[in-house]
Amino acid sequence: MQFSERRKRVGSRPQAELYGQPLQFYGQPPLENISLTEFETFAVDRLKLLKTVENVGVSYLKGSPQYVKKLVAESKNLNFPYRLEANDDRKCQSGLSEPDKRRKDHISHFILRLAYCQTEDLRRWFIQQEVDLFRYRFNDLSPKQKLEFLHRNxxxxxxxxxxxxxxxxxxxxxxxxxxxxxxxxxxxxxxxxxxxxxxxxxxxxxxxxxxxxxxxxxxxxxxVLNDFRTRLSKALALTARSLPAVHSDERLQPLLNHLSHAYVGQDYSIQKNVGKISLEQIDSLSGKSYPLCMRHLHQALRENHHLRHGGRMQYGLFLKGIGLSLEQALQFWRSEFIRGKVDADKFDKAYAYSIRHMFGKEGKRTDYTPYNCMKVILSNPPSQGDYHGCPFRHSDPELLKQKLQFYKVSPSGINQILELVKGMHYQLACQKYFELTHNIEDTTFSLNHPNQYFLESQKVFGGGRDLKREMDATQKAKENSVVKASNVKQELPTNGPENVAEMEDLDSIFQEP
Structure with missing residues (x-):
């Protein structure tokens, strides 16, 4: 694809010279053709880098040796500049020279501008991570390079x-x-x-x-950071105005929309662990191994015997992801709904199809993916009577505080979580909730998915061994058979338009009857 159909005469330097500099303000957009594959690869890699910047910035003091060490390692792994030496044409083990890395850095920044200019929340997050990344890189410059940067800009x-x-x-x-x-x-x-x-x-x-x-x-x-922040904020506002023209390209619109909700971790849709849990375990598991969003949904379902379509989608796909089979899911939802105002006949007519569809047994027969944190946070906010969404993002801070108190989180822990929420670090707030409820000082993973939360929690409590022992006893009593549990396959999700369209199709199926 080409970033600009017309090459404007600008007063900035040629890009060959630009990539020879160790740091820039991203004032000049890229003017070259790249493939859609490279477009998406660059964007996903930079998104991984920015998420690491966010996580490390909360876990370590910014500028500390541990902070710098982590960012250097991540930049190196993703082939971004990590030791900013000007005019270094030597190639690293990956085959990329330093100017090649700067080219990737430059182009990927502008791609994510397109994806993250769409809403105020996205713009704030993007600006904060880019500013933190810029601070780390500027501080890595020598005094002479800093002066040259100031004069050059x-x-x-x-x-x-x-x-x-x-x-x-x-x-x-x-x-x-x-x-x-x-x-x-x-x-x-x-x-x-x-x-x-x-x-x-x-x-x-x-x-x-x-x-x-x-x-x-x-x-x-x-x-310098204030100047960079101001420039980037204005640039995102200008980019947002150009979105209608960009969205007219059928190749780009699904990719950009998906990037703003992108999840770059394990795919929990492939179910080799179906039958890993029993229905009798759900209440117990919800109290010790559910993230707050799913715990909230489970409690609402038990109290009201009903969830609206947003809650059914979010919780239903999560249950599928932790190992609930189709037969178990039908039994679970039917037994709960008929305790409310839905009789068995109405359930079979109005709700059973959507559950079978979710498991790939109806319609396009697609194995739908459980919602990741970004989708929960950024899409379909809950309205009155809804219980889906992210409690750290969508709850009033006072109500969130009361809920955390009810779940026996310590006062100091609640203050830490609320500070993260105030800074719009919702996934990090959930990770802090994990640490506090599991008595862990520092997690070794970056939380990006509710099903990841569940699996990490089960590792803390004995992992698959405990689940398997409970499941064996239940299954022997009922069926005299044991369903073997296996690990979820790890792979990147499909980020193309088809995946987005399929999820939208599932949304329409789950609408209230």
């Missing part, structure tokens, strides 16, 4: 003269951490309008006088 902040520095020496020394009386006269201080350095003013790291702040050289990254 017209960030010509004025440095104060010797006389002014001497006159303000005591003020600068007292207001700037890390600056000593010996070094204050030997390093540059930038005089910047205070509105460009609000973060530094708020944390009292600079001297403020007459509407200007005096910033030591090592703190200039804050100004």
């Amino acid at each position: 017209n960030l010509q902040y004025d440095t104060i003269g010797i006389e002014e520095k001497k006159a303000l020496k005591d003020k600068l020394l007292n207001s700037s951490p890390g600056v000593s009386g010996i070094t204050v006269e030997d390093q540059d201080f930038y005089k910047v309008p205070f509105q460009d350095a609000l973060d530094l003013v708020r944390t009292r790291k600079v001297y403020l006088k007459a509407g200007y702040v005096y910033i030591p050289h090592q703190e200039i990254v804050t100004i």
